[in-house]
Amino acid sequence: MTIKQGMKAIGHLDADCFYVSAERVRDGFLRGKPVGVLGNQGACVIAKSYEMKGAGVSTGMPIWDALVKCPEGVYVKRDFRWYEVLSRLMLEVAREVSPRVEYYSIDEFFFTVVEPRGGTFQGLADSIRDRVWERVGVPVTVGIARTRTLAKLISDAAKPFGALAVMDRGAEERLLSDRPVTEITGIAGRRAARLAPWGITTCLDLARADRRLVRSLLTASGEELWWELNGDPVRSVQARRPAHKALSRGGSFGESTSDPAVLHAWLVRNLERLIEELEYHGVSAGRLTIAIPYKSGQLGVGQVNLAVPSDRFDVLLDVARPALRKAWIPRATATHMHVIAEHLTSRSDCSGDLFEPPARGVRARAVAQLKREVNARHGRFALRSAATLALAPIYRDAANSHDICDVRGKSCF
Amino acid sequence: MCLGIALASSEIPNELFARHALGHRVHERGGEPEVRFLYRDRHPRLPVWRDGRLQIARWGNAGRKSRFLPETGWTWQATIDQGYWKNLNPVMVDIPASLGLERGVWYRIRQGVRGLLVPDENRVAVVYMICEPSSHYYQIMTRSTRMPLLIEERI
Numbered sequence: 406m407t408i409k410q411g412m413k414a415i416g417h418l419d420a421d422c423f424y425v426s427a428e429r430v431r432d433g434f435l436r437g438k439p440v441g442v443l444g445n446q447g448a449c450v451i452a453k454s455y456e457m458k459g460a461g462v463s464t465g466m467p468i469w470d471a472l473v474k475c476p477e478g479v480y481v482k483r484d485f486r487w488y489e490v491l492s493r494l495m496l497e498v499a500r501e502v503s504p505r506v507e508y509y510s511i512d513e514f515f516f517t518v519v520e521p522r523g524g525t526f527q528g529l530a531d532s533i534r535d536r537v538w539e540r541v542g543v544p545v546t547v548g549i550a551r552t553r554t555l556a557k558l559i560s561d562a563a564k565p566f567g568a569l570a571v572m573d574r575g576a577e578e579r580l581l582s583d584r585p586v587t588e589i590t591g592i593a594g595r596r597a598a599r600l601a602p603w604g605i606t607t608c609l610d611l612a613r614a615d616r617r618l619v620r621s622l623l624t625a626s627g628e629e630l631w632w633e634l635n636g637d638p639v640r641s642v643q644a645r646r647p648a649h650k651a652l653s654r655g656g657s658f659g660e661s662t663s664d665p666a667v668l669h670a671w672l673v674r675n676l677e678r679l680i681e682e683l684e685y686h687g688v689s690a691g692r693l694t695i696a697i698p699y700k701s702g703q704l705g706v707g708q709v710n711l712a713v714p715s716d717r718f719d720v721l722l723d724v725a726r727p728a729l730r731k732a733w734i735p736r737a738t739a740t741h742m743h744v745i746a747e748h749l750t751s752r753s754d755c756s757g758d759l760f761e762p763p764a765r766g767v768r769a770r771a772v773a774q775l776k777r778e779v780n781a782r783h784g785r786f787a788l789r790s791a792a793t794l795a796l797a798p799i800y801r802d803a804a805n806s807h808d809i810c811d812v813r814g815k816s817c818f
Numbered sequence: 819m820c821l822g823i824a825l826a827s828s829e830i831p832n833e834l835f836a837r838h839a840l841g842h843r844v845h846e847r848g849g850e851p852e853v854r855f856l857y858r859d860r861h862p863r864l865p866v867w868r869d870g871r872l873q874i875a876r877w878g879n880a881g882r883k884s885r886f887l888p889e890t891g892w893t894w895q896a897t898i899d900q901g902y903w904k905n906l907n908p909v910m911v912d913i914p915a916s917l918g919l920e921r922g923v924w925y926r927i928r929q930g931v932r933g934l935l936v937p938d939e940n941r942v943a944v945v946y947m948i949c950e951p952s953s954h955y956y957q958i959m960t961r962s963t964r965m966p967l968l969i970e971e972r973i
Binding site: 435436445446472477478481482659660799801802804 | 848849926955973
């Protein structure tokens with residue numbers, strides 16, 4: 406089937422090794438070299454150039470393993486402020502060519518497109534890629550197809566610095582036939598293992614499989630993928646991010662720890678960051694979960710339901726402490742912590758705690774307001790809980806005050 | 819501590835290449851070639867800016883070429899502040915660098931590293947790299963407790 410002129414399609418723009426490309430925009434010395442961007446306070450490679458990837462370094466690899474694979478690698482520190490600047494410039498370019506753009510992640514956008522009069526989708530894909538390169542200096546790959554799942558698969562296949570529009574079913578099938586099913590966003594190891602006994606290993610196998618079988622194996626979301634692979638757009642481009650079902654803050658410690666005082670400091674840091682997010686979205690948390698992965702492979706989880714949803718530091722800390730106690734495994738070395746707020750309620754819908762002395766709430770709100778004002782003037786975390794003193798080196802490093810999760814408006818991570 | 823630096827080859831004038839026979843120090847890892855200066859070299863050297871000119875100076879006192887200079891290539895900023903170098907009439911210099919090397923990790927340096935230039939008993943200029951305690955990031959990245967004092971940069 407061929408799309409006729411004036412027909413709509415979906416585009417996917419994906420920056421090529423974005424963090425490295427962003428560093429190269431401001432630092433020409435890094436061009437052509439194997440470059441790794443370090444996260445987790447310098448412990449892990451969170452992005453790598455194609456040169457480093459060719460040497461066998463993968464994303465998430467500890468730097469000490471990466472050094473063995475690529476001793477000539479050059480390492481730079483992550484800078485999400487800079488990456489966000491370039492990300493928003495790319496977003497601007499996408500918005501120039503489309504009225505409906507989804508800010509999917511810091512380096513990926515979906516958008517609707519109409520075949521230009523007198524032009525082709527292929528020409529449009531070329532021009533978007535070239536415009537981002539000229540204006541932002543970041544190499545990107547653009548895929549255009551009938552559905553967003555196909556568009557993403559096509560841009561993945563065209564990397565790096567590619568532009569490809571595939572609107573013909575025959576061409577789609579050729580492309581799907583040599584892509585493993587795990588290339589589809591939403592199908593990872595466990596779901597792929599469910600498909601394998603039925604002989605479904607490539608994207609084309611999935612597209613040609615019986616729809617009811619796919620639904621029984623992968624539920625309704627799997628069926629959506631089936632429709633998408635067959636050219637029926639069922640997943641729309643969402644120009645506005647849907648309301649969050651949960652908000653979370655946390656991540657790697659960089660340096661693993663078994664010290665309860667340090668764990669408590671991380672709890673307070675993550676909670677303060679989470680409260681900023683609750684305030685930004687105007688919601689209160691009805692449930693708080695603390696998850697702590699340990700080096701041994703164990704996962705400690707503590708969960709507490711609040712009697713009344715809240716976004717107040719004093720209230721949330723009171724419930725977070727017992728949750729931390731539940732998640733804590735004595736003497737075990739923890740590597741990460743995640744603080745998750747669920748059962749989110751709009752702040753205007755919260756009735757407040759009828760049994761709390763009114764003065765306590767007034768005082769807590771006044772302290773929160775003061776904290777916001779001081780930090781707005783003197784920098785994020787300038788005024789914070791003294792419980793975070795054990796993390797002084799973390800706060801001293803300005804790079805830690807703006808993380809990937811602080812880039813707002815993305816529909817994915 | 820920083821065991822070496824690399825400088826983009828375009829930063830070094832041709833005249834210096836010839837005078838100090840820097841050709842064997844040129845390395846390619848992709849992109850622009852770089853000139854490496856390592857403490858483990860037979861003749862350890864470092865580039866320094868002195869009187870508005872880029873010059874090549876002896877790096878530290880490896881092999882005890884001087885009888886009275888300390889047998890190392892580094893000094894703490896605190897040691898300088900406490901006046902231990904005062905009697906040697908030291909001069910603060912900038913060591914231009916594009917990359918630093920620490921325990922096998924090559925990391926990007928935007929401008930360079932601070933250095934201390936002192937004369938030995940034969941009036942030969944000897945440069946020491948200035949160090950400070952490692953930042954949290956640097957310590958995790960390199961597992962080293964000391965880092966070079968970078969010029970207008972904090973990593």
